[in-house]
Amino acid sequence: MITKSLFKGNDKMVAYICFSLPASSFSFSCSQFQEYPNYVAYSTPSFFLDDWLNLYLDNHYLHLDSDMNQYKNEISCADYRFVYMGPKGTWTPLHADVFRSYSWSANVCGRKYWLFISPSECHKIFDRYGKNYVYDVYGDICEKEFPEFNKAMWSECMQESNEIIFVPSGWYHQVHNLEDTISINHNWFNSHNLSWVWNLLLKDYVEAKEYIEDIREICNEFERICQRNLAANTGMNLYDFFVFLTRFALANLTLLRDLCNENGAYSLSRVMANHVLSNIRAIRSVALCMVSVEAFSEENLSGCSEENLSVSSVIKGIMEEQNFHDLLCALTTTLEALCQGHVDHCLENMLEEAMYQSNSIWSKKVFGQMKERKLGSLS
Structure with a gap:
C-alpha cells in the first residue's frame, strides 16, 4: 500500500x-x-x-463474440x-x-x-470448500462455514x-x-501482473468446464459454451486474452525494432528498449503456459468466435489496422513518459558525480552549466 x-x-x-x-x-x-x-x-x-488494460480498451473491445452486439452487450466494458x-x-x-x-x-x-x-492469507476468508468467501468482514461470520476466518x-x-x-x-x-x-x-494490468490475469482466467475456465461437464458428450459446441460462460463470468475468455496478448506482443516487437538502432547507455531509446524486452519476456512466459491448455487444441479452436479466429490467424491484418497503430502510438507515448524520468535521474547523477570528483572551481562551474543545458534540453 x-x-x-x-x-x-x-x-x-x-x-x-x-x-x-x-x-x-x-x-x-x-x-x-x-x-x-x-x-x-x-x-x-x-x-x-x-496501463495495458485501458490503453487496449481505448482502441479495441476486450470481448469479441459474433453471437452478440459488441457495442451494447453486458460483457464489453468501455x-x-x-x-x-x-x-x-x-x-x-x-x-x-x-x-x-x-x-x-x-x-x-x-x-x-x-x-x-x-494473497498468502486470503484462503482463510473462504468456506471449507474453497468456493465462497466472506461478504462482510463485520457481519455475522459462521465459524463452522468459515473455520479459518478468525485466524486471518x-x-x-x-x-x-x-x-x-x-x-x-x-x-x-x-x-x-x-x-x-x-x-x-x-x-x-501490465507485464508485471500479467500472470495474475492468466491464472484467474485458467481457474475460472476449469470451473466453467466443471459446471457443464455432464453435457460434454452430447454437445457439439461444448468449448464454445465454456468460453461464452467464462466471458460472462470473468469479463473475457481465453481467446479474448490470446488476441490481447497477440496485439501487445506485436506492438512491443514493432517498438523494439524502431528502437534497436539507437545507442547511448543513458539514452531514452536504450531505457525504453530494456522496458520493451521485459514486456516481451512476460508475454512469452504466459504464452508458453497457454500452449498446453485444452481450449487451444486444434479440435477445440472451433469454439473460438469468428472475430477472434480471424484476428489471431492473420498477423499482417492486425498490423494494418488503424486501431493497432493507435495502440502502438499510445504504448510508445506511455513508455516515453515512464522512461524519461529514469533517463533524467541517470544523467543528473552522472553529471553530479563528475562535477564533485573535480577539485577545480572552474570544473564545477562548467559541469553545472552542462547539467543545466542537458536537463533543460530534456524537459
Missing part, C-alpha cells in the same frame, strides 16, 4: 463530478471518460501510467477508469479486483477506511482527502466511506 498526494487545490475537478446522490447501501460508480473524451479532468500519476461517489456510511463488500488487476484509488474529497488481506491477519489503512491507495494484485479488500466521498479509480 502506498499513499501519494494528488488533486490538491483542484477545485474544478471536485465541482465537475459533484452532484446529489440518493441514499444507498453501496457506493455509486460511473465511467465518464468515453462519454466526454475531450474533457481532461485529471492526469494519471506517472507511476500508474503503464474501460476500467471510474468515478466513485458515495455518502457517509456506504461501503464496498470484501472483494479482489477484476482480472486480479492492480488498482489505484485517489480521494478527491472525503475519508475512507480500507481493510486488506494479503488483516491490514488496515485510513485514506484522507488528496491521497492515493495502491492495491496490488490478489489483495482482497473492503472499503467504508467515513464521510461523503468522491474518488477516482483505475483498474489496470
Whole structure:
C-alpha cells in the first residue's frame, strides 16, 4: 500500500463530478471518460501510467463474440477508469479486483477506511470448500462455514482527502466511506501482473468446464459454451486474452525494432528498449503456459468466435489496422513518459558525480552549466 498526494487545490475537478446522490447501501460508480473524451479532468500519476488494460480498451473491445452486439452487450466494458461517489456510511463488500488487476484509488474529497488481506492469507476468508468467501468482514461470520476466518491477519489503512491507495494484485479488500466521498479509480494490468490475469482466467475456465461437464458428450459446441460462460463470468475468455496478448506482443516487437538502432547507455531509446524486452519476456512466459491448455487444441479452436479466429490467424491484418497503430502510438507515448524520468535521474547523477570528483572551481562551474543545458534540453 502506498499513499501519494494528488488533486490538491483542484477545485474544478471536485465541482465537475459533484452532484446529489440518493441514499444507498453501496457506493455509486460511473465511467465518464468515453462519454466526454475531450474533457481532461485529471492526469494519471506517472507511476500508474503503464496501463495495458485501458490503453487496449481505448482502441479495441476486450470481448469479441459474433453471437452478440459488441457495442451494447453486458460483457464489453468501455474501460476500467471510474468515478466513485458515495455518502457517509456506504461501503464496498470484501472483494479482489477484476482480472486480479492492480488498482489505484485517489480521494478527491472525503475519508475512507480500507481493510486488506494479503494473497498468502486470503484462503482463510473462504468456506471449507474453497468456493465462497466472506461478504462482510463485520457481519455475522459462521465459524463452522468459515473455520479459518478468525485466524486471518488483516491490514488496515485510513485514506484522507488528496491521497492515493495502491492495491496490488490478489489483495482482497473492503472499503467504508467515513464521510461523503468522491474518488477516482483505475483498474489496470501490465507485464508485471500479467500472470495474475492468466491464472484467474485458467481457474475460472476449469470451473466453467466443471459446471457443464455432464453435457460434454452430447454437445457439439461444448468449448464454445465454456468460453461464452467464462466471458460472462470473468469479463473475457481465453481467446479474448490470446488476441490481447497477440496485439501487445506485436506492438512491443514493432517498438523494439524502431528502437534497436539507437545507442547511448543513458539514452531514452536504450531505457525504453530494456522496458520493451521485459514486456516481451512476460508475454512469452504466459504464452508458453497457454500452449498446453485444452481450449487451444486444434479440435477445440472451433469454439473460438469468428472475430477472434480471424484476428489471431492473420498477423499482417492486425498490423494494418488503424486501431493497432493507435495502440502502438499510445504504448510508445506511455513508455516515453515512464522512461524519461529514469533517463533524467541517470544523467543528473552522472553529471553530479563528475562535477564533485573535480577539485577545480572552474570544473564545477562548467559541469553545472552542462547539467543545466542537458536537463533543460530534456524537459
